[in-house]
Amino acid sequence: MDDHRKWLFAAPAMAFVAALLVFPLGWTIFLSLTDAEGSVRAESDFVGLRNYLDVLTDTERFWPAVGRTAMFTIVALLFEVVLGMAIALLLWRPFKGERWVRVAILLPLVATPVAVGMMWRLIFDPNIGLANQLLGWFGIGPQPWLAGQHTALPTTILIDVWQWTPMVVLILLAGLTSLSEEPQEAARIDGASTWQRFRHVTLPLLTPTLTVAVLLRGIDALKTFDILYATKGRGGGSFHEVETLNVYAYGLSFDYNEYGVSSTVLILFFLIIIGAMWAPDRAAQGGEAMRARPAYRIFRATALTVVVLVLVAPLVWMVAASLKTNVDIYDPAKALSFSPTLDNYGKVLQQANYVEFILNSLWVAFAATVASLILGVPAAYSMSRFNMKKSALVVLMARIIPGVSLLVPWFYVFSNLRMVGGFGVLIISHMFVSLPLVVYIMMGYFDSLPTELEEAALVDGLTHVGAFRRITLPLSVPGIATSGILSFIFSWNNFMFALVLSDADTKTLPVAIFDFVGYASIDWGGLMAATTVVTLPIMVIALFVQKYVVSGLTAGATKG
Numbered sequence: 001m002d003d004h005r006k007w008l009f010a011a012p013a014m015a016f017v018a019a020l021l022v023f024p025l026g027w028t029i030f031l032s033l034t035d036a037e038g039s040v041r042a043e044s045d046f047v048g049l050r051n052y053l054d055v056l057t058d059t060e061r062f063w064p065a066v067g068r069t070a071m072f073t074i075v076a077l078l079f080e081v082v083l084g085m086a087i088a089l090l091l092w093r094p095f096k097g098e099r100w101v102r103v104a105i106l107l108p109l110v111a112t113p114v115a116v117g118m119m120w121r122l123i124f125d126p127n128i129g130l131a132n133q134l135l136g137w138f139g140i141g142p143q144p145w146l147a148g149q150h151t152a153l154p155t156t157i158l159i160d161v162w163q164w165t166p167m168v169v170l171i172l173l174a175g176l177t178s179l180s181e182e183p184q185e186a187a188r189i190d191g192a193s194t195w196q197r198f199r200h201v202t203l204p205l206l207t208p209t210l211t212v213a214v215l216l217r218g219i220d221a222l223k224t225f226d227i228l229y230a231t232k233g234r235g236g237g238s239f240h241e242v243e244t245l246n247v248y249a250y251g252l253s254f255d256y257n258e259y260g261v262s263s264t265v266l267i268l269f270f271l272i273i274i275g276a277m278w279a280p281d282r283a284a285q286g287g288e289a290m291r292a293r294p295a296y297r298i299f300r301a302t303a304l305t306v307v308v309l310v311l312v313a314p315l316v317w318m319v320a321a322s323l324k325t326n327v328d329i330y331d332p333a334k335a336l337s338f339s340p341t342l343d344n345y346g347k348v349l350q351q352a353n354y355v356e357f358i359l360n361s362l363w364v365a366f367a368a369t370v371a372s373l374i375l376g377v378p379a380a381y382s383m384s385r386f387n388m389k390k391s392a393l394v395v396l397m398a399r400i401i402p403g404v405s406l407l408v409p410w411f412y413v414f415s416n417l418r419m420v421g422g423f424g425v426l427i428i429s430h431m432f433v434s435l436p437l438v439v440y441i442m443m444g445y446f447d448s449l450p451t452e453l454e455e456a457a458l459v460d461g462l463t464h465v466g467a468f469r470r471i472t473l474p475l476s477v478p479g480i481a482t483s484g485i486l487s488f489i490f491s492w493n494n495f496m497f498a499l500v501l502s503d504a505d506t507k508t509l510p511v512a513i514f515d516f517v518g519y520a521s522i523d524w525g526g527l528m529a530a531t532t533v534v535t536l537p538i539m540v541i542a543l544f545v546q547k548y549v550v551s552g553l554t555a556g557a558t559k560g
Helices: 003-032 050-056 062-091 098-110 113-123 130-137 152-177 182-189 194-205 207-222 226-232 245-254 259-276 294-322 343-351 354-385 389-399 403-416 423-448 452-459 464-475 477-493 496-501 509-516 524-544 546-553
Strands: none
Touching: 003 259, 003 354, 003 389, 003 403, 003 423, 050 259, 062 098, 062 152, 062 207, 062 245, 062 259, 062 294, 098 152, 098 294, 098 524, 098 546, 113 130, 113 152, 113 226, 113 294, 113 509, 113 524, 152 207, 152 226, 152 294, 182 194, 194 207, 207 259, 226 245, 245 259, 245 403, 259 403, 294 524, 343 354, 343 524, 354 389, 354 423, 354 464, 354 477, 354 509, 354 524, 389 423, 403 423, 403 496, 423 477, 423 496, 452 464, 464 477, 477 524, 477 546, 496 509, 509 524, 524 546
């Protein structure tokens, strides 16, 4: 294909990402060299590297935030990989009830993160939460959990592990199921034990997939914001106990309006993420699991039952709390025995005007998904077929960059354009999340399609555009469905962009949840009903199309 035709497919997506990525990053660098603060329209003076010197010598907020970010990421990633590997091995071989276990694993993964944070905020409440009630049944005294200065960060790590270990499970399971049986059979014939086969055969051959899981989860853990904001609020708590770099930079930008200093923190944060990406990445394939002996079947059934209970019980508790009055929620005796009521849902859907927020979320997620497919599918086709790896990297960089690092320049630009608070800016910002996802999934899908049919169509006189439209596009419908569904889910769940760029009339459901959180008290019944309204629809969608969701989430995991 001629260069200009090749770029015809990729240029729109490239231009969109460049407009929202390259300029904002340049603007962030510029702001980091100024004393910009206060109004976005206020004048600022050039101060050179003074902000960098101030930040790098800040031992009260910046370096503690770096330490918390490192601890959160390393500990969460360690537990998620170890638990993910163990659960994936248990799921490797078919068994009765396998489908329902996979459903349970999928539920936390698609749940709205900010709603998950609110759910665990109630569960870990030191006075009325389920966690301390369970400890009491075993004779253990109550713990402060999120309320404790030294226990808040470990508790948020636990929440992250609960929600995102299923992602690691799905990625590793995809890798395991793609492995050949021949190396395992050879090792078994040679007398290798189950542990020896895992250590010397399965694990080395699974390294590429494991690397993908570590990179994807490591980058996301570094950028965690929703759960921390939902559980501890602004500043990461009264003593900044869960204030990571993401939370710290957000506070500097939108709580204190210190745009120059916040831009400096964001540039340093971005460099930390780029540095974290330099991990070993060696390709390999192969693997096997333990034989389904009777003792192992009993162990697997018991272990997976515990896994399902741990994953599903908090969601059931959330729904149960939404059916209680606030009086019942505060009464430990009514933990399991109570008279259900729908009053909280009436409050949410009528008094809190949630119907409007539901429509807002539907419109923003739908529009962002459609626009991302229109731009992303042709771009992915061109990048796949014509080996445009550098162009693909530009688009996929949006997957790596912390959203808060773009919000400062976006807020600057869109405020001056009088766009903040409108649906247009919400759709554009959500596309920044969904477009790279579409390109990533569709590139893998196009790589798997044979080129012979396209080449035959070109011989028959079709143009490259015609071959794409008549041959390749119909064959790629499953991939388009997969990327579209995941794009909708991720857009629906997006919190940070809507928190900053929406207003009272355009805010989406994840932002509207906070209407039930006051400074002095929390309407727990209304809050749990609101979190259920946010989370339940997306879970139902994911359950009906779980095949597409799983294939999209594990896209690229088994590439060598």
